[in-house]
């Protein structure tokens with residue numbers, strides 16, 4: 001069973017957007033997927049409620065209430081949506097549940113500074129130090145040809161962990177969420193640029209490099 005957690009102590013960087021799209025990605029490929037929402041804000045749970053009955057199933061878990069107790073035993077992928085402001089003991093607890101950590105970062109000075117602190121804490125955790133968890137950085141809500149994107153790009157390249165993908169800012173993410181879908185489930189003529197951008201991310205997740 002693969003466990004992938006999407007986390008960053010910074011709020012609003014795209015954790016729930018990436019978690020729901022990742023759950024949809026694996027479900028569409030025929031895998032048994034659970035989406036565990038550790039945030040009482042319930043963004044992933046709300047998404048799963050919006051999901052049409054005729055789409056490949058994603059089992060949503062109210063993990064902020066009872067952890068992974070109701071996780072189906074035959075799940076192949078567990079995608080975990082972490083709450084903002086996770087640190088200290090809570091961070092250690094969440095990290096215990098995954099081998100792969102995706103850290104979304106938005107092109108903003110506030111977000112990069114907050115992420116620097118978060119990464120320092122993540123890298124000093126026992127699990128990461130023992131190489132039992134792999135971290136990947138994802139630039140999110142990117143607008144190319146902006147100065148702040150260049151700054152984010154440089155910032156992400158300089159970190160001690162791999163910079164695996166950049167996802168553009170697109171209405172497709174907002175449209176897909178409101179329909180309980182991922183961008184992979186939108187028509188190709190609308191979503192092909194997003195499919196292309198997810199390629200390096202899913203390649204990394206499907207490679208040994210993202211696993212201990």
Ligand SMILES: Nc1ncnc2c1ncn2[C@@H]1O[C@H](COP(=O)(O)OP(=O)(O)OP(=O)(O)O)[C@@H](O)[C@H]1O
Nearest residue numbers: 011012013014015016017084141168169170173174
């Ligand atoms: N690539 C994107 N393009 C356009 N909008 C996006 C993108 N990623 C996220 N958003 C929007 O940005 C907002 C914050 O995203 P999201 O809720 O996924 O972040 P979060 O990190 O889960 O936030 P929180 O810390 O509150 O849990 C949402 O309105 C979402 O629709």
Ligand SMILES: [Mg+2]
Nearest residue numbers: 015016039043
């Ligand atoms: Mg969220």
